[in-house]
Amino acid sequence: MxxxxxxxxxxxxxxxxxxxxxxxxxxxxxxxxxxxxxxxxxxSTSRHLFLATVAGTTAIAVYGLAVIFGQAGILSLAHAGLWAIGAYTGAIFFREFGWSYWAVLPLGIVFASIAAALLAYPALRIRGHFFLIATFGFGELVRIVLENGGGFESGRRLGLIVQGGMPDFFGIGLQSASSIYYVTVAYLALAILAVYLIRRSGFGATMRAVRENEDLSESIGIRIARTKILAFTMSGAFTGAAGVHYAFLLKHIEPSLFGAQDGIELALMVLLGGAVPLLGPLLGAGVVLFVPELPFAENPNFVQIAYGLALILLILLLPRGxxxxxxxxxxxxxxxxxxxxxxxxxxxxxxxxxxx
Amino acid sequence: MEIFLQQVINGLSIGAVIALMALGVTLIFGLTGLVMFAHGELLVIGGFLAWFVTIQLSSSFWLGLLFAIVAVGLIGVALERGVFRFTFDSPINGFIVSLGLIIVLQHLLVELSPVGASIVDLPAPITTVFDLGGARIPATRVLVVGATLAVVALMLWAIYRSGHGRALRASAIDRDTAALMGIPVRRYIMVVFLVGSLLAGLGGALMIGLFPIDPFIGGRFVIKAFAVALAGGLGNPLGAILAAFGLGLAEAMGTQYFQPEWSESYAFIVMIIILLVRPRGLLTGLQGPPAR
Structure with missing residues (x-):
């Protein structure tokens, strides 16, 4: 031509x-x-590199949330709780039972998915903001459970220390910060690929049908409740994986990392970047985590106020991110x-x- | 027995604060379909303003109470005019906006408060302590419960017995038809925001008479308010109030007789169970605008 x-x-x-x-x-x-x-x-400096690694890990959880919000139209404030379930599963099984990173990763995914499925059950009956309130309640409940601890004494308010759990990834020793970063990027790429494939699949189309018109999709034989539960479970899997990696990355986790405010922050990341564009959640997570690093952002209060205002203005002016x-x-x-x-x-x- | 009586009055006074909140959120929801999560921040701002006038300006608690009610009422109207009225077409957007407002108001309060993020406290406004068969009942708590019951009774009368209340209920059932009948629905929405915020201001000022507060306590109360509003059937004021006192009592008894560290979680457990079993609440309420 x-x-x-x-x-x-x-x-x-x-x-x-x-x-x-x-x-x-x-x-x-x-x-x-x-x-x-x-x-x-x-x-980047080592501090910023670490922050980028955290942002990448967070973004995996945000993709989990974005795929249900963007495709099925379900917003959730419970994802900080699901994230916590992944992180705590990883930390507890690693510390108490000596499981390796590779063993706890699928376990974290399974546990978070199960929790998500149990939580999604109310979706059978309730729509829209009722479901949102329930997810908010679930998020807070998880935090209260974590604060009160189970039999794991150190799991209470002080948090859990996860030291030296990062394994060798296919022979790459994870001593340096940049190799941990690259592994995180690989995970992130997998997550994005998964989102891409889910969107193109028949299930993606089903979710969009449910989002657009529940009654109509029900009338053509789509099982609404099953679709929603499945979508939520899938989303929980992303978040669980992010949680396990997060625990090993931070080396110290505590209940206050996963409170209601953090659930709101995850939703902010989705809305900020936009749930539908493939790069939206990544941009959202990056912006939310890196804005405090900007020079004018010395007062953390102003940063928080800016987040809140950003969220409000985005919803009013740029609802698609x-x-x-x-x-x-x-x-x-x-x-x-x-x-x-x-x-x-x-x-x-x-x-x-x-x-x- | 003395301990039991003391816990009853403790429970009722906590329940009173929750009831004042729940009345506000359930009215706003009933009329607009908005889940107003920033209501807890209004409560906290009320408490802080009462504290500021009482302690920082070394004025009387009663003046602080009045100031808190008026100021929070105005804030509520300002929020409705400035932000929420743009979201009434899509209540879910309004909900997300209210989440943003939580963050803004919380940190604005920390920024403006002379003590930053620390806890504030004031001495009991009434020092009298009644002795009821060995149980020591602080007069402040009696006042909180009494004032709340009076306000709630007034509100219920206004909602269920007055002409304005009838117009309000008609608007809640069907906004468009009510507007066609000549009811100024937009104005009622503004009034409901005003009243709901006034109640939150009152609740906040009463709350700081009961126990110390910090700027981040609001979320805990708003979730309780929504739990009881759901239990009573969202949009149903009477149900919300009954459930609020019930939750207050349950928490007080749980703190006394079970494991105190779990009493915070009752509201969430109740809420999730109710959503599962009877999503329309124990006393079926108005559904509000259809959930989208």
């Missing part, structure tokens, strides 16, 4: 139909973000530029297939 045709098609793409990314732009963004993530250890907002802004600017410089009056109607 001639360059001219390519360019013309590109312009036609940009000007006609629903405004979307062209393949080239999408590739540039993905490669750019990927390179940035991979190069972080090269230019930052990624969608930036994208719309970019597309707007791009189209304007194309109009100015290419002076294309009537774009040729190139045949193009609609993809979703």
């Amino acid at each position: 001639q360059m001219k045709t390519v360019a013309r098609n590109h312009i036609a793409d940009a000007l006609s139909g629903p405004r979307r990314w062209t393949t080239v732009e999408r590739a540039v963004v993905i490669i750019g973000v990927g390179l940035f993530i991979l190069l972080i250890p090269e230019f 930052l990624v969608s907002g930036l994208k719309a802004l970019y597309v707007e600017a791009r189209d304007l530029l194309i109009r100015l410089f290419a002076s294309v009056r009537e774009p040729p109607q190139a045949p193009r297939s609609e993809r979703t």
Whole structure:
């Protein structure tokens, strides 16, 4: 194909139909973000590298939340609780029973999924904000249980210490901070891939149908309750995995890390980045964790106030999140530029297939 | 027996604070479908304002009480006008906005409070202690319960017996039809925010007469308020009040006779069980606008 045709098609793409990314732009963004993530250890201080590792781990949990909010329309404030279940499963089985990281990782996933399934059961009966209130209650209940501790004395308010649990990953010794970072990035990539596959699967379509119209989807034979419970369980699996990794990463966990406020913060990350764009949760987690590092953010109170205001303004002005907002802004600017410089009056109607 | 009586009055006074909260959240929900989680912060702000006037300005507690009620009422109206009225089309957005407000109000309070995030306390406004067959009943607690019962009775009368109450209930059942009948629904929404916030201000000021508070205590009360509002059937004021006193008593008895560290969790357990078994509450209430 001639360059001219390519360019013309590109312009036609940009000007006609629903405004979307062209393949080239999408590739540039993905490669750019990927390179940035991979190069972080090269230019950041050890403090920022650790924070980036924490952000990556948090983002895995946020993806778990985003996939149910974005696809099934279920928002949950219980995910800090599910995260805690993953983290505490990892810490307790590692400390008390000497299980290895690799053994507790699936266990954490299973436990968090079971808890999520048990919690999702009310979804059978209640909709919308009633469910949200219940998840909020669940999150607080988990924290109270953790604070009161079970038979694990040190598991009370003081927290649990998880020292030296990081295993060798396929022969890579995890002595250095950057190798832990790269392992976390690999996990994150897996999580994003999983979200991508879930969205493209039939189950993803089912979830979207339930989100759009429960009664209608029920009438065509979709089992609402089962879909919701399954979606929530799946989301719990993400969060459980993030929890186990989090415990081994922080080396010290305590109940106050997983309170109601943290549940709200996870929801903030989802809403900030946007639940539907694939990079939304990552951006949300990154922004929330790195904003306190900005120079003007010396007073932690102001940072918190800024989060709260950001959440309110986002809901009122940009309910689909930052990624969608930036994208719309970019597309707007791009189209304007194309109009100015290419002076294309009537774009040729190139045949193009609609993809979703 | 003395201990039992003391715990009864303790339970009732905690229940009173929860009832004042629950009345506010259940009214706001009934009319707008909004789950107003930042209501707990209004309670705490009420407590802090009462403390500020009483201790920092070394004025009387009664002046502080009055100031707290008025100021929190105005804050509530300001929030409705400035923020929440934009969310009434989508109550779930309103809920998320209220979560954002929790964070904002909490840290604003820490920032503005002369003692930062520390606990504040004031001496009992009435030092009299009744002696009831050996049980020592502080007059403050009696006052809290009495004042709450009076306010609640007034509210229930206004809701169930007055013309405005009828208009309010009609708006709660069907906002659009009520508006067609000439009821100024928007104005009623504002009034409900005002009244709900006034009650939260009163609750906060009474609360600091009972026990010390810190800026982060609000979440604990709002979840209790919603637990009892759910138990009574969201949108049903009478049910919420009965459930509030019930929860207060259960917590006090649990603290005395069972393991005190678990008494915080009763509200959540009650709430989750009710959502599971009877999502519309024990006394079926108004459903409010359809949940989306």
